[in-house]
Amino acid sequence: MGAEFLFMDDNARPHRANIVDECLQSEDITRMDWPAYSPDLNLIEHVWDMLGRRIAARQPPPTCLPELRRALLDEWCNKRSD
Secondary structure, three states: OOOOOOOOOOOOOHHOHHHHHHHHHHHHOOOOOOOOOOOOHHHHHHHHHHHHHHHOOOOOOOOOHHHHHHHHHHHHHHHOOO
């Protein structure tokens, strides 16, 4: 990878296991400093939250996968903002 190689992970538990730390250290791989995981910093989490709220508010709610798919697509394409 080269002398300036820097490893970046997402702080997921499997990436922070002792065995991973030991492997990285044995290979002299530097891990990038990374803030603790926060869904507030991940914009897609806000999109999923909004879609989930809109689907939950539907009357009647979707009762099968094809209905859920149509409802998600409908809400995704809906231009209104809450």
